Amino acid sequence: MSMHTLLQYKWSMMTPEFIVLITALILSLADLWMPNDKNRRPLAWIAVVGVVIALIATAGLIPAKPVSILYDTFRIDSFSKAFKLLVLAGGALCLLLALDYRPKEGLSHRGEFYYLLLCALLGAMIMASSGDLITLFVGLELLSVSSYILAGIRKTSAQSNESALKYVISGGIATAITLFGMSYIFGLTGTTNLKEMAFEVQKLADSNYQYLLALAFLLLLVGLSFKISSVPFHMWAPDVYQGAPTPVTAFLSVVSKTAGFVILLRLFITIFAAAPAHGKDPSSLLLSMQNYIAVLAGLTMIIGNTVALRQRSMKRLFAYSSIAHAGYLLVGFAAMSWVMIDSIWFYLLAYVLMNVGAFAIIQRLSDEADSDDMIHFAGLYQRNPLLAVSMGIFLLSLAGIPGTAGFIGKLNIFLGALMTEPGHYMLAAVMIATTVVSYVYYFGVFVQIFFRPADEAASVKLPVGLTVTVVLCAFGTLLFGIFPSLAYQVLAQFEHFGDFLQ
Amino acid sequence: MNGTYFLSLLIFSPLLGMILLAFVPKTQERTVKLLGFLSTLPPLLLSLFAFWQYLRGYRLEHLAEKHDWVRFTDFPFLTESTYLVRYELNIDGFSLVMIVLTSLLTTLAAAASIHIKKEWKGYFQLFLLLEIGMLGVFAAGNMILFFIFLEMTLVPMFFLVGKWGGFDRERAAYSYLLYNGLGSAILLIVILVLFARTGTSNLELLNEMLHNPVAQAQLIAPLSEELRLWLFVALFIAFGIKLPIVPFHRWMLRVHVEAPPSIVMLHAGVLLKIGAYGLIRFGIGLFPDQFRHFAFWIAVLGVINLLYGAFLAFVQEEFKMVLAYSSVSHMGIILIGLGALNEAGIQGAIFQAVSHGLIAAFLFLLVSILYERTSTTTIDRLGGLAKVMPLTAGCLLAGAMASLGLPGMSGFISEFTAFLGLFQTKPVVAAIGTLGIIMTAVYMLRAVLNMTFGPSMRNDVQALDMSTIEAIPVFILLVLIVSVGVYPYMLAKPLQAAIEMMMNGLGG
Structure with a gap:
């Protein structure tokens, strides 16, 4: 590649990635040169500012036409822009949590903590923009490897170590399965480029090839279910969520999950929607495999919501809740309606706000007690009424009660599942039934917050980073619940992701 | 305006x-x-x-x-x-x-x-x-x-x-x-x-x-037609839980007994009526054919509700439980009216919704006054109320009369109209249903008479009759119950147009 070709690419399209990368570099160098006894907390502010600038830059790219640079390995289309916005917003909020993370024994590697979060975020962004299996995998690994370290960053805590180890092992297996699936597609098409793959698979009319392609589909589905923590690779979530530092837990449940859905949608829609099939729907392999996704979605919702009923630990509860939400999102995917990507985007937006907000409050209360048992929420209403009401808003939104963004998100997913012909009545019924089951545990937290007396009388004070997070998240949850058209106006600019396959 | x-x-x-x-x-x-x-x-x-x-x-x-x-x-x-x-x-x-x-x-x-x-x-x-x-x-x-x-x-x-x-x-x-x-x-x-x-x-x-x-x-x-049938059944179950219809009524008993009486006033008075409102608005409004198809079974369910609630109310020791089962029973009358599927029936159902709202609120208002003074609502322990709290006891009796459908009170008008409707279309079901009206008189009078005239069990509790501030809402409700009973036209007139619209939807 000559210098000339290198320079003629529209590098400006990568501005958000560059900003995050440069911020990470500045932080790592600053961390290196700073005296050891110096407080590293200000570095987090730099990270937050960097991510916010990247967010603004991404928003600035929205009107730009879709382009594909670096030999079609890096795509900027409305899909990547839309989901990058979510990933960056989630990342910024998680960094605000990290700013005020105060474990009992203190955090010795604060600087690392921040720039590793940035690296993970960068990985998620690359995943959103990748147009090639290689870049996609590099992004995936950047996100995963950074997350492994982050989960174990509390070096002296046994739980944190356990969490990191479990995460590495199950993550490794999942990656292997994903790669195995990818190898089949590569073998069948002879290319790693998604666009060329989409062209090549159309020629695979022979049923033997389709058999292999279906196998690849299932392997990819199983492998990627690790990132979105859905059945069958959901078992890591409770252990890892519980042991990891709370900002990392929030990051895994929000940014990592969003990134997982990004590649799930990108891969499956590009490759498999074009492939012919012999199954239920001969026009497309993706449509004929709909039932498999639907079964996994149903199982994910059922397992997540029922096991959550028995949890006392808040982080484990939220782990199962996040599994359940992955199930709801999969319903949106399995329905394969016109509004599929729109509904998933809106739901993830609501999910980012309500989940990070809830984790901010969990972090504050579990840091103080060095335990995340539900009992520490007892009497929160007496200790800090505003905080209790904010937590109430997040829980209502997670439960999908009207007035919150979570309700509109659920409504949209239902709409997708029911507007197709034939309608996905079974799936919608499972989703609504498990939602009612989820009331039990979400309202169980309510009972602690509002009905139970407090153990200690001291009022709860919130540090500045957490305050900003809670206020932003609560405001957003209500705003998009009461005026959802604001979010739909943003969504309208992406024009239903029509440039997805161009 | x-x-x-x-x-x-x-x-x-x-x-x-x-x-x-x-x-x-x-x-x-x-x-x-x-x-x-x-x-x-x-x-x-x-x-x-x-x-x-x-x-x-x-x-x-x-x-x-x-x-x-x-x-x-x-x-x-x-x-x-x-x-x-x-x-x-x-x-x-x-x-x-x-x-x-x-x-x-x-x-x-x-x-x-x-x-x-x-x-x-x-x-x-x-x-x-x-x-x-x-x-x-x-x-x-x-x-x-x-x-x-x-x-x-x-x-x-x-x-x-x-x-x-x-x-x-x-x-x-x-x-x-x-x-x-x-x-x-x-x-x-x-x-x-x-x-x-x-x-x-x-x-x-x-x-x-x-x-x-x-x-x-x-x-x-x-x-498709099949889908519509299922939609109607689902709608019926959804509002059936809220009304409630018999197998789904357990939650409502608990709320009646445990919630503060002022909230039960709203719960029995308004929230249960949302179920009726939904059935009428959406059930009859959107699925008239399906409603017609199931009308017989709806009337049967209504009779089951009526009798089940009445019989169980008869054996309760707790006055709140009597009222709870009485609510179950009275919701049956709404179903009976709807099952009749004629003008009288629907009018009766709506009358019943309003009338039961007033009566249930009235009775629970009295419960709150009683409970405040005696800290109990067990029928046995409340005996002899007439001596210590004559005004409250009198109102209680009036409430019971309204509830059992004494002519001149709102309960009579609604039950009468609903049954009138059902006798026109399904006389046999209606005849069985009238048993429930008799049962209502029996259980209401048993409970209230035991409380007002039964042997006094409380010598230790100093009971005062209701104060003026408590009496005002009691009398407002009583006046309303009587005036709806005496002059039902004040309710019939505003409802007329809406009911006619529904009848048009049903095809006359």
């Missing part, structure tokens, strides 16, 4: 009270209670004003409001209003009657809330939120808005029962939440199937889409 924001103002006026309450220190018990009570007055005055204007011939269509709220998808191949959800409010005579009932009972329940013992501020804020939800349900112009307001009653009720209720309050709150959550969930599915496949949730448009052969072609996805 030309303002197009009249209905919004009516529904959301309690919001002002909620905001004002936020600025009152929570230790100021008197101020909080007074402010809480005063905040229920604006909706009451507004709704009474609307009612009065309507009786004078004002056309309620002028009050309709419509604003775009959210559009779920805007694909170019869909029309402008497809998948558009509007914030739209409109009322007819039927909903106006329910709104007046709601705002009236809320004010009276707020007056009865003087017996609330703790955290008055939170109590009244939730109470007012509940009122917004209840008022909104009756004014909602589309099904999604209806659902949103319905869910707005769910959360405050959970707290009001779970925090301010009796001994077993949390379990009651949970069973309320789960049963009603399930009911709402089923309802949501029905609403969304209709919305997803027709592209609208507006009642009038839906009616058009479902029944006009020309509009059928514009459906996004087909709605």
